[in-house]
Amino acid sequence: MSNAKLxxxxxxVSGLVSWQLHALNNEGNEGNQSLxxxxxxxxxxxxxxxxxxxxxxxxxxxxQAEHLHRIAIESNLNLSAGGKQFNPDRIGYDIDKNLPIFSxxxxxxxxKTTKALQLCSISDLEGFMVTVKGGQTLKRESVIEFGAVVxxxxxxxxxxxFHAKYGVDNPTPYNVQVSSGLYATVxxxxxxxxxxxxxNFSYSIDITERKQxxxxxxKSVLYTYMQPNGAKxxxxxxxxxxxxxxxxxxxxxxxxxxxxPLEESYNRQIHSLKDTLNxxxxxxxxxxxxxxxxxxxxxxxxxxIAQGQPWESENALSVE
Numbered sequence: 001m002s003n004a005k006l007x008x009x010x011x012x013v014s015g016l017v018s019w020q021l022h023a024l025n026n027e028g029n030e031g032n033q034s035l036x037x038x039x040x041x042x043x044x045x046x047x048x049x050x051x052x053x054x055x056x057x058x059x060x061x062x063x064q065a066e067h068l069h070r071i072a073i074e075s076n077l078n079l080s081a082g083g084k085q086f087n088p089d090r091i092g093y094d095i096d097k098n099l100p101i102f103s104x105x106x107x108x109x110x111x112k113t114t115k116a117l118q119l120c121s122i123s124d125l126e127g128f129m130v131t132v133k134g135g136q137t138l139k140r141e142s143v144i145e146f147g148a149v150v151x152x153x154x155x156x157x158x159x160x161x162f163h164a165k166y167g168v169d170n171p172t173p174y175n176v177q178v179s180s181g182l183y184a185t186v187x188x189x190x191x192x193x194x195x196x197x198x199x200n201f202s203y204s205i206d207i208t209e210r211k212q213x214x215x216x217x218x219k220s221v222l223y224t225y226m227q228p229n230g231a232k233x234x235x236x237x238x239x240x241x242x243x244x245x246x247x248x249x250x251x252x253x254x255x256x257x258x259x260x261p262l263e264e265s266y267n268r269q270i271h272s273l274k275d276t277l278n279x280x281x282x283x284x285x286x287x288x289x290x291x292x293x294x295x296x297x298x299x300x301x302x303x304x305i306a307q308g309q310p311w312e313s314e315n316a317l318s319v320e
Contacts (some may be wrong), residue, residue: 010189013246019181019228039052057147064144092130109199149183150183184260248288251287
């Protein structure tokens with residue numbers, strides 16, 4: 001790759017991550033037995049569905065948002081009161097508390113959305129929905145989307161281990177489920193929507209601030225895989241020992257190709273899609289950044305941050 005600037009319309013990650021001895025996502029407890037999250041996987045050639053361990057997209061999104069919050073504080077990005085507190089309602093917290101967000105002139109959704117996007121970076125990037133006075137629903141879909149992290153059939157194993165919780169009184173026996181294996185992960189970022197107001201078809205913040213928010217978002221993605229916060233990390237901190245995949249970036253109105261590593265040939269197919277899409281839409285429409293380790297993934301994220309800026313157009317279309 002050259003040092004030429006990349007105008008990022010969308011970005012996708014298709015990766016295969018190895019986590020050993022983790023208990024990141026539990027569905028609850030049954031008696032003294034913790035229950036790990038599992039999914040059915042149905043693939044071509046299977047005689048019956050496979051039941052595999054996984055981590056929900058909701059969990060991964062929360063992990064990423066938590067890292068983004070810390071980055072936003074460190075980088076002095078604009079945050080609402082709810083955003084600063086990492087309140088799940090974000091800008092909705094400010095509205096519910098009747099904080100001075102809107103003026104008397106802000107009567108329609110376009111004006112109110114502009115104020116919300118200007119005031120809170122996390123609300124812009126992670127999405128929100130709140131009902132304001134007059135029955136109007138102020139909402140924004142997340143710029144970043146996660147799929148569930150799912151174990152590759154025959155390459156993931158969950159075991160139950162006996163533990164005893166000791167205290168002043170009698171010890172309490174219980175069982176915890178711990179998993180190891182190879183997991184498929186996918187995510188997508190619609191960078192062109194950062195700061196975009198679909199109600200008036202324009203950007204509510206300038207390109208400098210949009211770039212700052214994109215950089216913070218990309219950092220949060222890196223930190224999510226470096227430190228996958230979740231359940232039982234005090235005694236079952238995951239052993240991450242492998243990460244491979246490809247980051248794709250589109251520079252025109254074209255989705256960045258993404259294919260799950262549940263498909264063994266995912267990497268080759270993504271590169272084939274890159275060639276085809278470049279022929280259809282023009283050379284340089286799709287760029288691929290491969291990685292075969294966590295260290296290389298970090299290098300590729302750094303390269304994209306150094307070269308990338310959010311795509312923008314006066315004719316950008318709403319997807320909300």
